[in-house]
Amino acid sequence: MSEPLVQDGRTDWGGGRIFRPVRAGNAFEETVERILQAVKLGVFRYGDRLPAERDLAVRLNISRVTLREAIRSLQQAGYVESRRGRYGGTFVTYRTTAPGPDELRRVAEDMGGELADALTFRLVLETGAAEQSARRSLSAEQRAHLQRRLTELEQAPPGEYRQADSRFHLAIGELTGSDSLAASIADVRMRLNDLLNAIPMLDHNIENSTAQHRAMVQAILSGDPEGARRATEEHLAGTAALLRAFLG
Known part of the structure; x- marks a missing residue:
């Protein structure tokens, strides 16, 4: 709940x-x-x-x-x-369903040049959000909330993983203290939502993502802005590369 x-x-x-x-x-x-x-x-x-x-x-x-x-x-x-x-x-009553390969290609084709734009916008927004969150003096509740989102993501069953991933990334946006930035992260996530949901659950990719998510949280909670930016950039670059590979 x-x-x-x-x-x-x-x-x-x-x-x-x-x-x-x-x-x-x-x-x-x-x-x-x-x-x-x-x-x-x-x-x-x-x-x-x-x-x-x-x-x-x-x-x-x-x-x-x-x-x-x-x-x-x-x-x-x-x-x-x-x-x-x-x-x-x-x-x-809504349940997440991943689109099939044909629908995935159709969604990507419909987006056209907007796909590259959305991926770039997401990279700038979320690396900046992680950096800003690491600069802030977070309350005990805020720190616990981020840790809960990470734990929830790591324990999520395959069918709920992508939504848990969304909640994790949105949580970092919340920690910035900027309504505009947090809302923009949600907006760009929606633009990419169908495509991200369609990425197959690959064990090696999940392992990499888990290590990257942990590095992001550790950097934010330890007040390391550069580390938070670097870990987030690495994570988002990997997601974008995987998405391009399956669209290729």
């Missing part, structure tokens, strides 16, 4: 501060986008209950009518379901 994290005096529902205020002109569309991000990136997993309606409406700075319309649309699309009663609420 996804747990809230206290960030700089605020409760954050774990995940790049995805539930940030939406713009008034496209309130419905952006509300759908925010909830889909949280679900597809695994901030809220299959069976999890979304935050209470009143809390979510405040976080998104929208009316409860708009929120209900968005949830109703997502329920019709099969991503969530609403249950009544004492233990009711809105629950995630």
Whole structure:
């Protein structure tokens, strides 16, 4: 079950501060986008209950009518379901499915030049986020949260690994203290989400990633900005190379 994290005096529902205020002109569309991000990136997993309606409406700075319309649309699309009663609420019904080789190529072709752009943007964002996180004086709760995300990732079964990986990377964005940076990391992850989900679970790659994730966490928690940047850059370069290989 996804747990809230206290960030700089605020409760954050774990995940790049995805539930940030939406713009008034496209309130419905952006509300759908925010909830889909949280679900597809695994901030809220299959069976999890979304935050209470009143809390979510405040976080998104929208009316409860708009929120209900968005949830109703997502329920019709099969991503969530609403249950009544004492233990009711809105629950995630979406399960991650990796696209097959043909669909993977189609997604990559649809992205075209945006793929290289997204990979470069991700590299700049996440290396900077790791460096900034290592520069900050993190609270005991923030440090424990990052360690929990790492442990969760290392213990995740194959079918849940990619979502756990998303939560780990989003957690580093949260630690920067920058809403804009954390939100941008979530946005670029969504652009690459289908492609990243399609990378086969290769034992050697998982071993490499585990060592790199540990190096990232160790550098951040020990206050080593250069080490955090270097470990993150190595990790993301490996992921990009593997992705290009399977698209080749």
